Amino acid sequence: MNRRTLLLLIGAIAVGGIYFADQAYRTWYEQPLDRLESRLDGLRLRERRAGTTQAEARRDVRRLDAYAAMSLPFDLEKAQSGYQAWLLSLVAEHQMTQAAVDPGQARGVEVRNRTRRGTRQVATRLPFTLRAKTDLVRLTAFLADFEQAGHLHKITSLAINPIGSGTEIDLTLSIEALSIGACEREADLSTLTWNRNVSPPESFAILARRNPFARGFSKALTDTRLTAITYGSDGEAEGWFRVGDESRTRSARSGQSLELDLVRVEVIDILPERLLVRIDGQTAWLSIGGSLDQALATETP
Structure with missing residues (x-):
């Protein structure tokens, strides 16, 4: 073997050694390191998601405590009769006539369970229908007091039909109240008030006084x-x-x-x-x- 052939053979062996060394480096160091970093990124993402979930859970607990304080009692029969009596007393306070409050069929509120598959019931919707005769001035005052009351309730529909010359109206309200299972009260309604009205009551007085339903x-x-x-x-x-x-x-x-x-x-x-x-x-x-x-x-x- 002459010198030139020997040098070429040594060069080929060196190139092959470098190639196999690079492959070994990639196989035994870089690739495991990439997999490890990928797993670490996944763990960090899980940790962030867990932290977000915990923060959301703490926020939900605070919200649930606030809602439970305004919820109707957890005993549905007592909640229904108590809220019906409260509505009738509010109607009487505002001198509405021929008033009637009819409860409807209760319906459960379900949410997705975070720890188990399926859903769980957290609250119950209690619908009511209020019918009465009144005028716009009394109706405006009634709605203001309804809004300030510290109950989990809302008006889902309102129908107004003028009677005669329009100074009196036939009113039909559909109302939905909520009873949360986390509420600690069995029979008593909430005594809280909730100042949700962004406009002063005087701003509605013009509409009530002008009465668009009145003739003349x-x-x-x-x-x-x-x-x-x-x-x-x-x-x-x-x-x-x-x-x-x-x-x-x-x-x-x-x-x-x-x-x-x-x-x-x-x-x-x-x-x-x-x-x-x-x-x-x-x-x-x-x-x-x-x-x-x-x-x-x-x-x-």
Whole structure:
């Protein structure tokens, strides 16, 4: 074997050794290390998920405690009769007439079980139907008190049918209350209150006072006119209004209000020939001889 052949053989052996050494390095070190890192990543992901699940579980426990404090009692028969009595007392408080509260068929609420297969029941829905006759003012107050009550309940549907001239309405409410199994009370309703209303009750007074169901609202605006502006012995100006077919006129000074059946007129300022008034929240100028509907049709400068 000459020198050149020997060198080529040594080179080939060296290349083969390097190749097999690289394969051994990959097989016995890199690949096991990659598998180990992959398993570690999986364990870290499981740990994060477990931490998230634990945080969610703690949050759910806090929520469940809060809901249980407002839940109807766990005894369904006592919960149904107690809530029915509470609704009737609220109806009586707001002077609704011909009222009736009918309970419906209870239905279970199930959730997926985290530890076992299948579902488990955590609460029971108790439906009720309320029927009564009332007006918008009383209904508005009733709904405000219903919303503030510390019970797990909600109105699922509301039907209003005007009766006669529309000053009275026939009301039908579908209500659903919730009884949670974690509730510790057997028979007593919650005495908590829940301030969920983002708007003050006064913001709904205009709607109740205007009553879109009542007949004759436009006529009330047309038939109310400013007849004169006079000054009393104390120098204070006052506006005089003729209202519909009334034989007498009504007067109001600046800062006072004129309460009509379907509308409220607030006198803001009095000038020699006109008044600045607020009609159910809308500001307008009312001239002598002009009616409320004419004032509303004219933009306030």
